[in-house]
Structure formats: structure tokens, C-alpha cells
Amino acid sequence: NLRILLRARPEGRVGPEHFEVSEAPPPAPRPGEALLRNRFLSLDPYMRGRMSAAKSYSAPVEIGAVMEGQCVAQVEEDPTGRFQRGDWVLGGFGWQRFSAVPAAGLRKLEEDGAPMTTALGVLGMPGTTAWVGTTELARPRPGETFVVSAASGAVGSVAGQIAARMGARVVGIAGGPEKCAFVREELGFGECVDHRGEDFAERLRAACPEGIDAYFENVGGAVQKAVFPLLNDFGRVAFCGMVAEYNDAEPAPGPNLMQLVRKRLSLRGFIVSDHPRAFADWRRIGGGWVRDRSLRYREEVVKGLDKAPEAFMGLLAGKNFGKLVVEVT
Numbered sequence: 001n002l003r004i005l006l007r008a009r010p011e012g013r014v015g016p017e018h019f020e021v022s023e024a025p026p027p028a029p030r031p032g033e034a035l036l037r038n039r040f041l042s043l044d045p046y047m048r049g050r051m052s053a054a055k056s057y058s059a060p061v062e063i064g065a066v067m068e069g070q071c072v073a074q075v076e077e078d079p080t081g082r083f084q085r086g087d088w089v090l091g092g093f094g095w096q097r098f099s100a101v102p103a104a105g106l107r108k109l110e111e112d113g114a115p116m117t118t119a120l121g122v123l124g125m126p127g128t129t130a131w132v133g134t135t136e137l138a139r140p141r142p143g144e145t146f147v148v149s150a151a152s153g154a155v156g157s158v159a160g161q162i163a164a165r166m167g168a169r170v171v172g173i174a175g176g177p178e179k180c181a182f183v184r185e186e187l188g189f190g191e192c193v194d195h196r197g198e199d200f201a202e203r204l205r206a207a208c209p210e211g212i213d214a215y216f217e218n219v220g221g222a223v224q225k226a227v228f229p230l231l232n233d234f235g236r237v238a239f240c241g242m243v244a245e246y247n248d249a250e251p252a253p254g255p256n257l258m259q260l261v262r263k264r265l266s267l268r269g270f271i272v273s274d275h276p277r278a279f280a281d282w283r284r285i286g287g288g289w290v291r292d293r294s295l296r297y298r299e300e301v302v303k304g305l306d307k308a309p310e311a312f313m314g315l316l317a318g319k320n321f322g323k324l325v326v327e328v329t
């Protein structure tokens with residue numbers, strides 16, 4: 001069984017030295033367990049948090065343990081008889097090829113026309129995150145300006161499309177001309193501003209002539225710094241994540257949050273797992289949009305579990321383009 005373990009906790013940037021690739025025989029299912037073969041592993045920014053021991057909303061991965069991650073797997077054998085061989089299931093089976101898990105708690109994935117990988121991206125945790133953050137926190141109204149960072153990514157791409165459906169004028173922020181062209185042309189956002197280009201703050205201001213009413217924050221850092229002065233009175237910011245800061249050894253000095261007071265802003269952070277009902281709601285609503293192709297998404301599928309560490313390091317540096325998934329071969 002090919003497995004990727006956490007070897008050491010990174011202090012700053014994640015490197016290959018923090019992972020250990022290990023081979024072991026496949027696990028033997030104990031009573032009540034099914035043996036699964038992972039087909040796709042999701043790589044997500046939150047994994048950076050699980051690698052460090054700092055206090056967070058969930059416990060870190062132990063040194064020497066298999067890295068945590070959501071997977072789409074197929075049942076290899078289920079002595080409990082609940083599942084057929086080949087049934088598709090979704091769960092946190094980790095960065096490994098095989099796992100043995102209690103069959104009773106397994107979530108079956110129906111073959112409903114959406115590709116299996118969408119359960120990890122557009123219709124899974126990232127898509128649901130976009131749905132909650134946009135509809136419950138950022139709450140764009142028709143005609144308002146809605147800005148989303150990491151706009152070509154798993155969460156941002158969906159958030160902007162939902163905001164557009166709610167009638168907002170959507171401006172994306174993404175890294176590089178290729179991502180920006182995708183956001184404008186394929187996702188259909190009104191504008192997309194390249195945060196890696198020169199005069200980013202100036203160009204963002206020009207793209208938002210009436211200011212920003214709702215901001216979906218995925219990035220933090222320099223992007224956040226440019227967005228904040230443009231926020232309008234009674235604006236809403238959905239604090240979803242700040243991936244630009246996850247590799248920082250020291251927390252960056254914060255923005256001047258006096259603007260919260262002056263502008264009577266509402267800022268709310270959220271964790272998608274606090275909204276358990278939203279997963280099924282979004283799968284139903286978003287699933288219809290995926291099937292009729294009106295919800296666009298992009299996936300980057302990396303072949304081979306051994307490529308997972310490198311792909312994950314790339315995600316933290318902005319190298320992935322769309323929802324990053326590993327095909328476990």
C-alpha cells in the first residue's frame with residue numbers, strides 16, 4: 001500500500017522533506033470494515049494547517065501518520081455485505097492507495113451523471129464552501145460589485161458564478177494572464193485583475209469604479225490590503241481563507257481593522273463543516289447546473305499518488321489551475 005506520511009512539521013514553506021513516501025502491504029479489514037481503493041485524492045489548502053501543531057479548529061496530523069485528505073474511492077471488498085465491489089464512496093481516506101474503514105459510516109456516491117471527481121471539487125467541500133460564503137455571508141444584491149480572490153480556484157470559481165446568478169457584477173482576482181483570461185472568458189466574470197502584475201491596487205480600483213460591496217476572501221496578504229480601502233459602506237466580507245499566509249512562519253501584521261467600525265462592515269469567518277445541511281442542498285442545486293453545463297468548473301488532475309507532495313506544494317504557490325485532484329494509480 002503506497003502511503004504518504006507526515007515526516008516533519010514545516011516551519012515556513014512546505015518541502016519534500018516534510019513528507020515520507022512509504023510502502024506497506026494493504027490493510028486487512030477488521031470486523032465491520034470494508035477495504036477501499038482510493039481513485040482520487042483531493043488536495044486543499046487546509047492541509048497546510050493540519051501539518052502544523054498550531055491550535056486550530058481541528059487536530060493536526062500526527063508525525064508518522066498518513067496525511068489527511070478527502071478521497072473518492074471504490075469498494076474493493078466489503079465482508080459486511082453493505083456494498084458491492086466497485087461501488088463509489090466519498091470520505092477522508094487519506095493520502096494512500098488502500099484503506100480499511102468501518103463500512104457502516106461510508107457515504108455512497110451515486111452515479112448521477114456528474115463526474116466522480118466533482119465530489120471533491122465543484123459539488124463537494126469547495127463548492128459547498130462557495131455556496132455558504134456567498135449566499136449566507138457575502139450576500140451580493142443585484143447590481144452590487146462582488147469581488148472574489150483566487151478566482152480561478154476550486155472555491156473562488158464557484159463563488160463568483162453564484163454571485164453572478166444573484167445579479168451582482170463580479171470581479172475576480174487571480175494570478176497571471178492565463179488564469180485571468182479563464183476567469184473572464186470561461187467563468188464569465190465581468191472582469192479579472194491579475195494580482196501578480198504591476199500596479200495591482202490601481203487596476204483593482206479601476207475595475208471597481210463604484211467600490212466593492214461584497215468581498216469573498218480566499219487569499220489575504222497583499223490582495224486583502226488592496227481590497228480593503230475599496231470596500232463600500234455596509235459592505236460584507238466573507239472570510240473564507242487566507243492561503244497566501246499559510247506558509248508564513250510569523251503572522252503578518254494585520255490590516256487596519258478600524259475600517260470595520262467606520263464603515264459598519266460585517267465580517268464573519270466560517271467553516272463549511274458547521275453547515276452540514278448545505279452539502280446536500282448544494283449537491284442538488286449545483287448538480288443541476290453542472291449537468292446542464294451552466295456551472296463551469298476546471299479540474300487539474302495529477303496522475304500518481306507519488307506526485308501528491310509536489311502538487312500540494314504547487315498549490316500553496318499558485319501553480320495549480322482549478323480544483324486540484326490526484327488520480328491514484
Ligand code: NDP
Pocket residue numbers: 044045046125126129150151152153154155156173174175176179195217218219221223239240241242243244245270271272273315316317318319320321322323324
Ligand atoms: P484553490 O484551488 O484556489 O488553490 C489555491 C490558490 O490560491 C492558488 O491557485 C493561487 O491562485 C492562490 N494563492 C496561493 N498562494 C497565493 C499567494 N501567496 N498570493 C495570492 N494568491 C495565492 O484553493 P481552494 O479554492 O480550495 O481554496 C481557496 C481558499 O478557501 C483557501 O484560502 C482555503 O483555505 C479556503 N477554504 C476555506 C474553507 C472554509 O470552510 N472556511 C473550506 C475550503 C477552502 P492565484 O494564482 O489565482 O492567486
